[in-house]
Amino acid sequence: MIKTYLAERRSWLLFFAALQLLLLLIAYLDAAMPLCSVLYIVFLSALCFIGFFIYRYxxxxxxYKQLLEWEEQLDLTGLAAAERPFERIAEAALTNQTERLRQSASRHLTMLEQEKDELLSWIHDVKxxxxxxxxxxxxxxxxxLKAPLLYEWLRLHLLLDQQLHQKRLPFMENDLLIEQVxxxxxxxxxxxxxxSWCIHKGIGFDMDLEVREVLSDAKWLxxxxxxxxxxxxxxxxxxxxVTVVSFVQDGHAxxxxxxxxxxxxxxxxxxxxxxxxTSTGHHADGAATGMGLYLARTAAQALHILIGVQSEPGAGSSFTLRFPKRNAFTQMTGM
Known part of the structure; x- marks a missing residue:
């Protein structure tokens, strides 16, 4: 802040220095004025000016220091009351702008909530x-004819389900029920x-579950x-x-x-x-939305589940869900 204040008052500092130099120059040129006395006056003036400058600083x-430390949350109550004319001008501008922003944010929040409710209602109606x-x-x-129709029906069902959970995700913590799943x-x-999709593609599942119960929320898991x-x-x-296995690693399911x-x-x-x-190698894949894994990770973070992935081009992919330990989960959630 001191550098900013010096930059702001630079013209005043230069003007004061110029006045003192002018006084010394006159004393030097005018033999009637004792130079030592003028130097003494300049010295006292400089001391008084420095003290005054520190006080004004x-x-x-x-x-303005409080403005720099102000957390921008549309709340001006933490700021000190303005005392000087320019401070009052800044305070009035901030107050008016903050009030407009608060009203605008309130309107947008109401519109978003209304849009979310309408979309959720539409999804339920479509079901x-x-x-x-x-x-x-x-x-x-x-x-x-039945097989391709089932495939398209499943795609539509999954897209609606993804959209439904996407809208619920910001309020996920209000909907959690942690239990043995x-x-x-x-x-x-x-x-x-x-x-139906697996039958259509001829895909089977190879399952080997060493761990059969985990502590989580059944719906979001x-x-x-x-x-x-x-x-x-x-x-x-x-x-x-598709291979599905569960095991214990370092005490984690x-x-x-x-x-x-x-x-x-x-x-x-x-x-x-x-x-x-979506992908850089298959960027033209119009069926990909780029939302599935993002939503999965966001939901997993709320459940303290760590998602990992290993993959090589042409050799498939392996996704892992690493569940928290019971004692760690209890400590994090306060259960």
Whole structure:
């Protein structure tokens, strides 16, 4: 702040220095004026000016120091009251601007909440005809027509489910129920949902579950697993297998989902969990939304689950879910 204040008062400092030099120059040129007396006057003036300058520095910068330390949360109550005319001008401008920003933020928040509620209502409304459509597809006898219809129905169902959870994600912590979750039941339920797609591609599942129960939230864990299984089936070659194993590693329960699909480029691995990122090697893939892994990681972070990935192009991908230990989870959540 001292450098800023010196820069602000530079013209005043230069003017004072110029006046003192002018006084010394006159004393030097005018023999009638004793130079020693003038030097003494200049010295006393400089001391008085330095003291006055220090006093004004602390007085004038107090308000602006608080502005620098002010946390921009549209709350001016933490700022000291303005004492000087220019400070009052700044305070009035800040107050007016803050009030406008607060009103604007309130309007936008209301609009976002309304939009979210309308979208959630629309998703729930769409689920009714979607369920009826599934019942009609199940009654079809033509298997050649039934299989592609089931595949497209599943894609639509998964997209709606992803959108629904995306809107719920910011309020996820209000919806958590941490308990012992049957991992096998969650996996079988999600695999059953993808059954028609797997049959269409001829994909099977090889499961070996050493750990059958984990401490987590059943609904959100199912959502995370759904994203990983969907990606595994989507990018696996036809007539291949997806391997699902669970084991204990360093005291942590670990769930691993491996596929033998096209894999992920090494340059893409650090970005696959970024919002909206699809791929650099398959950028023209219009079916990819770049949201599945982002949502899975965001949900996993709230559950203190660590998602890892290993992949090589052409050799498939392996995603792992590393669950927290019970004592660590209890300490983090306060359970």
């Amino acid at each position: 602390h007085r004038e910068t107090r308000y 009714t005809p979607l369920t009826a459509m599934r019942l009609m597809i199940d009654r079809m006898e033509d298997e050649r 049957d991992l096998e039941a969650v996996l079988f339920a999600e695999i059953k949902t993808l059954q 199912a959502f995370i697993v759904r994203q990983l299984l969907t990606n595994a089936v989507k990018y696996s070659e036809a007539s291949s297998d 670990v769930l691993e989902i491996r596929d033998t699909g096209r894999g992920i480029e090494s340059k893409d691995l650090p970005r696959i969990f970024d919002k909206g990122f």
